[in-house]
Amino acid sequence: MNTPPDAQGNPPDGPREPRSDRWSDLGRPPLNAAALRRALVREGGLWSDVDVVQRIGSTNSELVARAEAGKAGEGAVLVAEEQTAGRGRLDRQWTAPPRSGLFFSVLLDPAEVPVARWGWLPLLTGVAVATGLARAAGVDTSLKWPNDVLVTVGDEERKTGGILAERAGDAGVVVGVGINVSLRAEELPVPQAGSLALAGAVSTDRDPLLRAVLRSLEDWYGRWREAGGNPVASGLQETYAAGCATLGRVVRAELPGDRSIVGEAVAIDGDGRLVLATENGVQEPVGAGDIVHLRPA
Template identity: 80%
Template sequence: MTPSDAAHNRWSDLDRPPLNATALRRALVRPGGLWSSLDVVERTGSTNSDLAARASGPGAAEGAVLVAEEQTAGRGRMDRNWSAPPRSGLFFSVYLTPSEVPVERWGWLPLLAGVGAATGLARSAGVDLALKWPNDLLVTVGDTERKTGGILAERAGDGVVIGIGVNVSLRAAELPAPHAGSLALADAVSTDRETLLRAVLRSLEQWYGQWREAKGDAAESGLQAAYAAGCATLDRTVRAELPGDRTLVGEAVAIDGDGRLVLATGDGLQEPVSAGDIVHLRGAQGGLT
């Protein structure tokens, strides 16, 4: 075996065992449940791209889950790269087709995924996670907020593919950027990826069911309140870097009924932001994130 072969061997890092796809399917794919299939691949470019291609073909079923042990071309918002060592995190995508929900409410899906992921990980890893609007998962390492996960939603076929990436066992020397973190560095009580994935998918199923029953009404389903309660962006001064090279600075005061971040600006106006990068300028922990 060559050194490069050893680096990608399923058992090359015994602290990072491979996922058991059969056990995951047995736990999650059941009659009447949301998850209709679950596949684990050793290595791929992007689970979102792969699942979107599948969803664009005939007969794509809602509830398909695609998990990768390693992503070589994982994407975040604005086509930023997302990379991590093999089996060091959760890298997966799900396909949802909420046909009974008006399309104008589908914008809540990435925020719903954030609530589902944060809730599931908090329960299973014993770590307090916060949401940075619109799609980042934050943990506290020492006394500093760090990004440990991200969410990317894309239209595909008759629905939406939602990709979730979470740094689970990354060590300090493996972090891709100074502001990155991992569940392990946040002192998680468990970094067992099968336990974490089961918890996240069950939480997603619960929140998605409530939201769909409410026809996508975020207030009625409790989603709007849950997101606001877990959102680290609220009550902080932030800079919104908006499309068209426009910048807006203000206090984040609310998440409105459309999932937009409402900023109170210095001139006394309140302006909703539907897209853009958000930088935390100061707040309870005082740092830039």
């Protein structure tokens, strides 16, 4: 009588291969794509499709390509269990072990909103991510202007997430989000990084975390769009300012062209820019650049 191979395909009396499939790290189970679609894709809702892939270079690059080729419409969500060429602002690399975080991009096309107000989309996404994570993970979150999500690890403020928005031709805007969920201290890409687990999250189950973030994003996007992109009428400007860890601090803004400004961050203006009060009494809005927190508020 022949004994069949075991569940892993090993012969009954032969050498056993170490498991390397998607179930090999039981502390980091895969996302349930079918359940996510059932929970998020509904008639009259924003999300039109949720596609989960095992491994990809960049969800942003892929979704931009799909949108420009007419293969994705507004509300498409692309999620990767692992990114090999994830990108942050200023072309910084974003790396993390497989299934250790949430790495996804969404396609938004707010045609009824003036293009001049589309610059609010990454800030809106930051508010939605911070709100969704606070509810589902039970951690205090804050935002570093313009697009970093911060948590507290010990007594330190650490970056646990980032947001990157890119135009997708005439198809709209692709907004990418990366969130470190279960990374351990030895897995952090840089010492200044953090994760929800290290911040004491009550849950690191990525399925409910992703659902919470996408539902929060749908809510905030709907409010903003109904207000014609008006950040005051939608409540976005006030909410962003309330959760912004940059305001009230002395910061250095490193600007394009090797220029920098030091000043106190005093406001977020109607265009989503950070307003700095400099030593010479001038208030200067910053629309693009890298912000370094120099002193606590």
